[in-house]
Amino acid sequence: MTIAAFSASYAEAREKFLAAATAAGAALEAYDNPNRGPDGGSLATDTAWLGPDDARRVLVLISGTHGVEGFCGSGIQVDWLGGSGALPADTAVLLIHAMNPHGFAWLRRVTEEGCDLNRNHVDHGKPYPENSGYDDIADDLLPPSLTGPEGQAADARLLAYREKVGELAYYRAVASGQFRHPDGLFFGGGGPAWANRTLHRIIDARLRGRSDIGVIDFHTGLGPFGYGEMITDYDPDGEGAARVRAFWGDSATEMRKGQTVAQVTDGATHYGFMRALPDTRVTFGTLEFGTYDRLAGQRTLRADHWLHKYGDPLGPEARPIKAAIRRQYYPDTPDWKEAVLFRGDQAVRMALAALRGASARRGEPTSLPYQGRYNGDAR
Secondary structure, eight states: OOGGGOOSSHHHHHHHHHHHHHHTTOEEEEEEEEEEOTTSOEEEEEEEEESOTTOSEEEEEEOOSSGGGHHHHHHHHHHHHHTOOOOOTTEEEEEEEOSSHHHHHHTOSSOTTSOOGGGOBSOTTSOOOOOHHHHHHHHHHSOSOSSHHHHHHHHHHHHHHHHHHOHHHHHHHHHSOBSSOTTSTTBOOSSOOHHHHHHHHHHHHHTTTOSEEEEEEEEEEEEEETOEEEEEOSOTTSHHHHHHHHHHGGGOEEGGGTOSSOOOOSBSHHHHHHHHOTTSEEEEEEEEEEOSOHHHHHHHHHHHHHHHHHSOTTSTTHHHHHHHHHHHHOOOOHHHHHHHHHHHHHHHHHHHHHHTTOOOOOOOOOOOOOOSSOOSOOO
């Protein structure tokens, strides 16, 4: 493992990924995004395939679903490619680099359409989920000014709302996804984003007809600094959740049991895979690496959305805002990067073992006789 696998920009990350994939003997394919980066450079989602074309089992590794979080996943991918070695029989690995290249290059969480890609994989033929809580605070999350009397008044109203409804309800209102405010935070979109459509092109080209598919979608921003939490969106105690624990053991957390702070009710990439591959055993895990506190993250997202709604993303006011969102989702410190590589390599290794039939070793529950009341030392 080496932290040199990480990059300082989208362009550098893409260059390192393509070089590492080529050196590993991977088959490459590029899906060109029609937009340009802030430096005028081209953008693309790149894929690398290692292993037999007809492999029944495939492990998929995704970086950059939330663009600015791509530094993390790209580093893991590049590092793994550098020491990938021989794969198990009848098994392939598909690496999807920069699923949201526009957000990666522009240091944004969202896509060029303003969509949070992890809220965009809903059934767009049905009514969108409601989020009345976001409607209540939408104007205060993105007032015309985030500073001065106007910004202070908006912050005061947000604080009053949070105190009124409680921390959990406030977080759900802000972050669970909304479909009425295109310029706002966590917007799910009015249709499939380019990155959504591109993922389905990749699925059609590479994943149809397989028997077992494991997926790790790398994210950052939630949880303790440097800790990698494996999150599952499957129904509680169902077969999917059981497979996740067979893959990654007792460290996996179930969102629908309330074991994690993640609050995505629908639209995550997990659901995109489930809907696209209903007849395939898909074991999907979101590996979320902690950075800094959640409210700091909200401040950076508000500032970035404000910049792209009211300001100039290429002007001087953009510099501190982009530096802040980059730091929030990519701390860029040696200890954080070392922790990310260790956990990322562990998750990939465990997934490959599980695809060939191994199961993560789990702690045995302790059974104690029911005594009706506590009989310990009462001193």
